[in-house]
Amino acid sequence: MLFKELPQAFNLPPIGTEEAEDENIAKSLRTQLVQVLRDIHTTYDRLLNDCQNLLYEAFAVRSEETKLREDLRVRANYISGRCVESILNRFTRAATDTTSPDQQWLEALLMIVADKPAESWKDEDFTSFELKLSDISRRFKNLEALQKEAATRGEGFEARRITVTRPDGQETHRMVWVENETTDQLENLVNEVLQNPLLINNPQLQQAFIATFTEKVFGVTSEENVTKIHNSRQAKKVKPNLNQA
Numbered sequence: 001m002l003f004k005e006l007p008q009a010f011n012l013p014p015i016g017t018e019e020a021e022d023e024n025i026a027k028s029l030r031t032q033l034v035q036v037l038r039d040i041h042t043t044y045d046r047l048l049n050d051c052q053n054l055l056y057e058a059f060a061v062r063s064e065e066t067k068l069r070e071d072l073r074v075r076a077n078y079i080s081g082r083c084v085e086s087i088l089n090r091f092t093r094a095a096t097d098t099t100s101p102d103q104q105w106l107e108a109l110l111m112i113v114a115d116k117p118a119e120s121w122k123d124e125d126f127t128s129f130e131l132k133l134s135d136i137s138r139r140f141k142n143l144e145a146l147q148k149e150a151a152t153r154g155e156g157f158e159a160r161r162i163t164v165t166r167p168d169g170q171e172t173h174r175m176v177w178v179e180n181e182t183t184d185q186l187e188n189l190v191n192e193v194l195q196n197p198l199l200i201n202n203p204q205l206q207q208a209f210i211a212t213f214t215e216k217v218f219g220v221t222s223e224e225n226v227t228k229i230h231n232s233r234q235a236k237k238v239k240p241n242l243n244q245a
Contacts, residue, residue, distance in 0.1 A: 058137035079143050172218050
């Protein structure tokens with residue numbers, strides 16, 4: 001292994017008995033072997049650094065990179081305990097941790113996103129991490145925006161943030177406010193629509209209907225118009241009659 005297989009692994013000829021040739025091959029082998037060992041010892045650190053950079057970009061951190069942990073901790077505090085979804089809930093809890101060393105804190109986040117310890121990743125795991133991180137960061141920022149908007153509205157409303165992604169990649173985001181006094185009327189209206197013979201007991205068609213209906217509404221109604229309509233209702237103190245919609 002030492003005189004034949006190892007040199008061949010570095011595209012070198014086997015170490016022979018010729019002194020001059022043997023010395024040159026040995027020097028080349030040593031140089032390349034030292035470099036490989038150095039790369040192996042630093043691979044994990046570089047992986048953590050690359051993942052930290054991806055976190056920084058995915059969550060659009062505005063401060064310098066060294067402030068990633070502090071930025072995520074503060075932002076996660078606002079939504080921690082408010083998200084039911086398991087992975088996002090675990091991520092926000094881990095992000096708010098203040099007791100673990102920085103590397104352990106980072107490793108915990110990577111473990112939650114990839115569902116696998118970073119030290120055992122393969123090349124495909126890093127690619128999977130990028131994809132999953134994109135999804136988690138998007139949901140994190142949506143919930144973050146929802147909480148901020150809800151805080152400015154006060155009581156009497158429930159907020160929903162709806163995102164529609166078109167086939168060309170273009171996204172439409174809307175913040176939808178549901179007045180508590182209209183919740184029952186909306187529920188009745190939805191149930192009435194779902195009883196349509198075309199939709200009943202057909203989950204796939206129901207979802208297609210939702211997508212088509214959402215794009216239709218978003219295409220003709222801007223957030224500005226929604227705000228104006230709401231303000232007009234509040235000014236007139238008129239309760240909407242959804243049964244006539």
